Structure formats: C-alpha cells, structure tokens
Amino acid sequence: MTLFETVFSGNDAVYGLTEGAINAAIEQHGADKAVSFPNTAYSLPCYYAVTGVKVNTLGELKEALGVVKTLMTREMRTHDIFMSGVATALCAEFIEVLKYIDGATPYEEPCYGHLADAVIRELGVPLVTGDIPGVAVILGKAPTTEDAVALVKSYQAQGILVTLVGDVIDQLTEAGMKTGANVRVIPLGKDVTSVIHVVSVALRAALIFGNITPGDAGNLMKYTMERVPAFVNAFAPLNDVIVACGAGAIALGFPVITNQEGVSEVPKSLIVQTDVSKFNATSLEARDIKIKITNIDIPVAFASAFEGEIIRRGDMQVEFDGSRVDCAELVQTVDASEIEDHKITVVGPEADEMELGSKNNIAYVVKVAGKNMQSDFEPVIERKFHNYINCIEGVYHTGQRDMQRIRISKDAFNAGFRIKHIGEVLYASVKNEFDAVVDKCEVVIYTDPAECTRIRHEVAIPTFDKRDDRLKSLTDESVDVYYSCILCQAFSPSHVCVVTPERLGLCGAVSWLDAKATNELDPNGPCQVITKERPIDERIGEYEDVNEAVQKFSQGALQDVSLYSIMEKPMTSCGCFECICGIEPFSNGVVITNREYAGMTPLGMTFPELASMTGGGVQTPGFMGHGKHFIGSKKFMKAEGGIERIVWMPKELKETVAERVNQTAKELYGIDNFIDMVGDETIATDPEELVAFLTEKNHPALSMDPMM
Ligand code: SF4
Numbered sequence: 001m002t003l004f005e006t007v008f009s010g011n012d013a014v015y016g017l018t019e020g021a022i023n024a025a026i027e028q029h030g031a032d033k034a035v036s037f038p039n040t041a042y043s044l045p046c047y048y049a050v051t052g053v054k055v056n057t058l059g060e061l062k063e064a065l066g067v068v069k070t071l072m073t074r075e076m077r078t079h080d081i082f083m084s085g086v087a088t089a090l091c092a093e094f095i096e097v098l099k100y101i102d103g104a105t106p107y108e109e110p111c112y113g114h115l116a117d118a119v120i121r122e123l124g125v126p127l128v129t130g131d132i133p134g135v136a137v138i139l140g141k142a143p144t145t146e147d148a149v150a151l152v153k154s155y156q157a158q159g160i161l162v163t164l165v166g167d168v169i170d171q172l173t174e175a176g177m178k179t180g181a182n183v184r185v186i187p188l189g190k191d192v193t194s195v196i197h198v199v200s201v202a203l204r205a206a207l208i209f210g211n212i213t214p215g216d217a218g219n220l221m222k223y224t225m226e227r228v229p230a231f232v233n234a235f236a237p238l239n240d241v242i243v244a245c246g247a248g249a250i251a252l253g254f255p256v257i258t259n260q261e262g263v264s265e266v267p268k269s270l271i272v273q274t275d276v277s278k279f280n281a282t283s284l285e286a287r288d289i290k291i292k293i294t295n296i297d298i299p300v301a302f303a304s305a306f307e308g309e310i311i312r313r314g315d316m317q318v319e320f321d322g323s324r325v326d327c328a329e330l331v332q333t334v335d336a337s338e339i340e341d342h343k344i345t346v347v348g349p350e351a352d353e354m355e356l357g358s359k360n361n362i363a364y365v366v367k368v369a370g371k372n373m374q375s376d377f378e379p380v381i382e383r384k385f386h387n388y389i390n391c392i393e394g395v396y397h398t399g400q401r402d403m404q405r406i407r408i409s410k411d412a413f414n415a416g417f418r419i420k421h422i423g424e425v426l427y428a429s430v431k432n433e434f435d436a437v438v439d440k441c442e443v444v445i446y447t448d449p450a451e452c453t454r455i456r457h458e459v460a461i462p463t464f465d466k467r468d469d470r471l472k473s474l475t476d477e478s479v480d481v482y483y484s485c486i487l488c489q490a491f492s493p494s495h496v497c498v499v500t501p502e503r504l505g506l507c508g509a510v511s512w513l514d515a516k517a518t519n520e521l522d523p524n525g526p527c528q529v530i531t532k533e534r535p536i537d538e539r540i541g542e543y544e545d546v547n548e549a550v551q552k553f554s555q556g557a558l559q560d561v562s563l564y565s566i567m568e569k570p571m572t573s574c575g576c577f578e579c580i581c582g583i584e585p586f587s588n589g590v591v592i593t594n595r596e597y598a599g600m601t602p603l604g605m606t607f608p609e610l611a612s613m614t615g616g617g618v619q620t621p622g623f624m625g626h627g628k629h630f631i632g633s634k635k636f637m638k639a640e641g642g643i644e645r646i647v648w649m650p651k652e653l654k655e656t657v658a659e660r661v662n663q664t665a666k667e668l669y670g671i672d673n674f675i676d677m678v679g680d681e682t683i684a685t686d687p688e689e690l691v692a693f694l695t696e697k698n699h700p701a702l703s704m705d706p707m708m
Pocket residue numbers: 125485486487488489495496497499504505506507508509510574576
C-alpha cells in the first residue's frame with residue numbers, strides 16, 4: 001500500500017468507529033445529552049481550535065462529525081494526507097469525549113487521559129525558559145522493556161516531557177519505573193485515541209499563549225509547527241490507524257520517528273530509525289531541539305525532570321529539617337583573595353555517619369566572588385538552590401533561608417550520594433547559570449550542630465534581616481529604572497511584562513531584583529532597562545518611556561500600558577499567570593482566583609474560563625493576570641482604589657496572602673484584619689450571597705464608585 005492508501009484507510013476506519021460510537025451514545029442518552037472534557041474552557045479543544053465551534057451536546061457532536069467528513073478528501077495530494085490526519089485526530093477526540101459522559105472518570109492510575117487547562121498554564125514558564133526543551137509522544141510497544149525504560153530515561157535526563165500511549169505504559173509499570181507529571185513522564189492511556197490528549201495540550205497552548213483565533217486553522221498549525229517543540233516516537237508494528245494519526249502529527253509540524261522498516265520516508269517529518277537506542281538523537285535532530293548540558297560529577301542523575309520528585313519517609317536515608325533544628329542556606333559575597341574556586345568542605349559528620357532515618361542539622365554557605373557581583377544578586381542566586389538541589393535524582397528540597405528541608409533517599413545514598421555532592425551541585429549550577437557575575441565559588445557545608453547554630457544565628461539571620469530591610473525600601477518611586485521581560489514571547493509573541501519593585505512578573509517568578517540580575521547576566525537577554533523619566537499620569541502609572549519600550553518590545557502590537565490600573569490600558573497577559581482578577585459588578589469590587597483553585601467563583605466562571613478571556617498578549621480591560629505576591633502590594637489596582645476592591649478569593653489563596661494584605665490595608669486605609677472581610681468559596685460562590693456577606697462585614701468596596 002502507498003502512504004496515501006494507508007492514511008486514507010486508517011482515517012476511514014477511525015471515522016467509521018466514531019460514527020458508530022456517536023450513534024450508539026445518542027441512542028442511549030438522547031441527542032441533548034451534554035458532552036465535554038473536564039477542567040477546560042475550550043469544550044472539545046481540538047475541534048474548537050480547528051473550527052472555532054464549541055460542541056456542547058451529542059447532537060452537536062454528530063453535526064461536527066459531518067464537518068470532519070468534509071476534511072476527508074481523497075485526492076492524491078500531500079494536502080489530502082494532512083487533512084485526513086487532522087480528521088483522524090478529531091475523530092479520536094470525539095471517541096475520547098464520549099468516555100467522559102455523565103462526569104465519568106474513565107482513566108485510572110497511572111493513566112491521565114484528558115489534561116486540565118491548568119496543566120498547560122503550568123508548563124508555560126518551563127517551556128519558555130527551555131527548562132522543558134521538548135515534548136515526546138511515545139506510542140506503541142518498545143522491542144523490549146529495557147528499550148522502553150532506556151528511551152524514557154534518556155528524555156527524562158534531558159528534561160523533556162514524555163507522554164505515553166499504548167503498551168509502552170505496561171512496559172514501564174513492569175519495570176517498576178515511577179511515572180507521573182511530577183517526574184515529567186505522563187502515561188495518557190492504552191487506546192491509541194488517547195494520543196489526542198497531548199495534541200489537545202499543543203492546540204490549547206496556541207489558544208492560551210498564542211492568541212490564535214479558534215477556527216484559524218492555518219495560523220494554528222503555523223503556531224504548533226514553530227513554537228511547540230513536540231515529536232512522535234512510534235514503535236513498530238504500525239497499523240493504518242497509527243499512520244493516519246501520524247499524518248495528523250506531521251500536519252501540526254511534529255516529526256514522527258519509527259523503527260518500522262519499509263515505510264516511505266518524508267524528509268524531516270517521517271523518519272525511519274531502526275535502532276531504537278538512537279530514537280532520542282534522531283528525534284532531537286529532526287525537531288531541532290538543543291539540550292543545555294550541565295555536567296556535574298555526582299553518582300546520581302541531575303535533571304529538571306526530577307524537580308517534582310517526592311521522597312517518602314520510608315524511602316529516605318537521612319533528613320535535614322530547618323523547622324526542627326538549626327539549618328541555613330546562604331550566598332555570601334567575598335573578596336576573590338579569600339576563596340579557592342571549586343573547593344568543597346564538609347564540616348561535621350557525612351551522611352554515612354548519620355543514623356538511618358534521622359533528622360540532622362545542615363547549613364551551606366556558598367561564597368562567591370566576581371567583579372560584577374552585587375549583594376542584590378545574593379538572594380537571586382540563593383533562591384535557585386531549591387531548583388538545583390531538587391534536580392538531583394533521589395534528593396528532595398523544600399523551603400528556603402533557615403527553614404529548608406532536605407531528604408536524601410536510600411537509593412541515592414546506596415548509589416554513593418553524599419553531603420559533599422550537594423556542594424558539587426551548588427558549585428556547578430551557580431557557576432553555570434551565573435557565570436557573568438560569579439568568577440570564583442567555594443562551598444562550605446556544616447553538619448556539626450554547634451556550627452550550624454552559629455551560622456544560622458550569627459551569620460544567616462542577620463543577613464536575611466538586612467536584606468528584608470533593603471526589600472522594604474525598594475518601591476516604585478525609590479528606583480530609577482524598571483525592567484521589561486519578554487521571556488514568554490516564545491509562546492506569546494506580543495506579550496511584554498513591565499517589572500517594577502512593587503509589581504513582579506505575572507508568572508510570579510520574576511521580581512525586580514531577578515530582572516535586574518537577568519539583565520546584568522545577559523545584557524541582550526529578555527530583561528531590558530526601562531527608564532521612567534517622563535510620567536504621563538501618575539494615578540494609573542503611565543510613562544512615555546514605558547510606552548515606548550512596550551511598543552518596541554511588542555513589535556508595535558501594544559501602544560500603551562499602565563502599571564496600576566486594570567480598567568485603563570492594563571498590562572497584557574501571556575497565559576502563565578498565577579492569578580487572574582476580574583471585576584465583580586454587584587459589589588464594585590474584584591474577584592481574584594488562582595490556578596490551583598478548580599472550583600467556581602462568584603463571576604460564574606472557573607479559573608480556566610476566566611483565564612481563557614485574557615492572555616495571548618492582548619489587553620482586556622476589567623481582567624488581568626498577575627502574580628500572587630502582587631496582591632499585597634500597595635500598587636495593586638491603585639488607580640481603582642487598591643486592595644480595598646478585593647471582595648473574594650479562594651480560601652487557600654487568602655491564607656497565603658493574609659499577612660501582607662492585612663498589613664497593606666492597615667497602612668493604606670487603617671482597616672484591621674481586612675482579609676476577614678473578603679469572601680471565599682466556603683462563604684459564597686454566587687454574587688447575591690457574596691454581597692450579603694460583604695454588607696454584613698461592611699466591606700469598603702460597597703460604598704466605592706462603580707468601576708465601569
Ligand atoms: Fe513571562 Fe512575564 Fe514571567 Fe517574564 S515576567 S517569564 S514575560 S510572565
């Protein structure tokens with residue numbers, strides 16, 4: 001059979017199955033039965049992205065199938081192959097959505113099935129920073145279990161996000177390999193149609209970050225081809241259906257690598273690699289993915305894929321716990337003459353001298369020297385320790401400053417991992433990432449309890465106090481410049497964040513100090529200096545210089561932004577914001593919700609639904625994405641009256657920001673315990689009940705001017 005015949009026949013087969021399944025479902029449930037995937041604002045995301053139509057019921061699904069049929073042209077042109085591939089993918093989405101009828105949960109551990117919008121938003125930052133350099137879709141059954149494990153591990157070690165479809169899932173389970181989103185290995189499902197759940201991620205990324213208009217199929221495919229670094233590894237034997245799905249992948253710009261002999265190759269798109277151990281290299285080359293290598297001399301793996309790994313009590317060799325004993329982590333700027341580069345010292349017992357399962361002290365001081373080093377960069381470097389230590393396979397880190405907690409697993413210990421290796425990791429990572437400011441670096445790790453107490457109380461805490469005072473004195477007025485950040489342009493081509501001391505980037509990961517350091521490290525990089533010498537309107541925080549910068553960095557897509565208003569010229573959102581706030585007309589206030597909160601808000605919309613209304617680098621007055629930390633800022637919506645306008649937040653978010661919000665409300669308005677006046681989901685999720693609660697609490701927003 002030719003490639004044409006194979007794709008057409010696979011497409012026809014899936015179409016027939018889909019038609020049968022939809023008819024059967026209508027017979028059983030009726031045409032008005034609702035159909036949708038859970039936790040998405042995009043209905044059937046693939047069909048919606050391609051056609052611009054949201055399917056809500058089985059009857060509409062049947063109509064949609066008629067539209068899919070029109071894609072299935074049968075001429076012998078490449079275009080017909082691609083469209084039949086897309087049609088096959090859409091049929092797969094229809095078959096999958098039927099599994100979710102009546103709120104069913106068709107997938108069980110370890111499989112994920114449909115992935116929520118929130119997952120895609122979380123992937124935003126690591127994808128733009130290159131922390132996740134690519135997305136692998138592995139399909140079918142590897143020649144042997146060992147081949148399967150080796151391939152997945154090779155991607156994991158590079159930080160590549162792996163999704164799995166079919167028998168390879170059982171192969172990994174059989175080998176006892178840990179899977180899950182936290183280690184970047186996501187089994188989707190055993191049926192080949194479950195591959196649509198990763199396609200759905202790619203297409204939603206285009207809608208969320210790319211501001212692609214649903215239905216604009218041409219730009220949709222251009223976006224995935226240029227910006228979503230995905231590829232497919234399909235194991236032999238291939239059947240017609242898999243080949244037809246593969247054609248869909250290629251239409252989106254995702255190359256397919258297979259070990260099936262005799263397939264007619266398409267350069268850069270359909271590639272035969274009979275040696276499975278070379279799948280990794282062949283795939284990266286085909287998709288043009290470059291891997292940053294950090295070579296660190298330790299006995300276990302070091303990769304960002306291990307960042308989310310958790311070590312349970314029973315699996316741990318030793319633990320260090322700053323909440324129970326004296327611990328600290330600290331960067332100290334010293335004179336170059338005082339340190340020796342790459343010297344690592346452990347003062348006190350090593351891990352083999354500690355009792356199994358015991359809680360111990362640890363304090364590491366990373367001394368750095370460099371002519372461009374500034375004390376403002378110390379906390380920026382220090383905050384990265386969490387990522388660095390977490391990337392070690394079998395080591396887990398939480399917290400910071402003198403409250404960190406570290407666990408070393410038995411597996412890592414048995415592989416030879418010791419405390420001194422934490423020093424190696426800190427040394428190599430700091431030198432690698434901060435080479436522009438750090439010329440020399442030495443690490444001293446204290447495990448001796450008395451020394452830890454001394455370092456913590458006499459060195460670390462006084463340093464932290466000094467830094468906190470410095471941070472408090474950093475206001476938008478007290479600095480001469482702000483910074484732009486355009487990291488997210490990889491996915492949101494016209495988005496620009498303006499980062500100020502009192503307004504961090506909306507992802508929550510870039511503060512003014514971070515931006516300053518990024519600029520210093522890479523003067524032509526994503527963060528550029530923005531002067532603020534020509535104010536236009538202090539009330540909303542608008543400057544001629546800021547507008548000029550935004551015009552330049554958005555390539556003309558944006559003309560003007562304000563720093564302090566959500567109604568007038570608000571800042572744009574890319575899509576990876578931690579929170580979104582939107583106006584609540586009945587109370588004259590705003591509702592804020594965060595990515596982690598899956599429930600309803602008084603606006604009648606969930607986080608994904610609200611989030612789908614903003615993003616992609618366009619201004620949407622009345623809605624704004626922002627970082628969690630911005631909520632307690634005196635500059636939060638200052639133009640509209642500030643944090644006094646906040647009428648509702650999810651309970652957990654309230655708890656996280658309570659201290660700073662209360663402090664700001666006291667300072668600005670003299671209100672005590674303002675957070676208690678703010679509603680949450682345990683109080684109300686409908687506007688009338690919320691207003692009743694606010695009235696009872698005498699919430700200030702009620703007597704303020706309407707926002708529109
Ligand atoms: Fe993206 Fe803005 Fe965060 Fe930069 S500061 S990474 S542009 S969200």
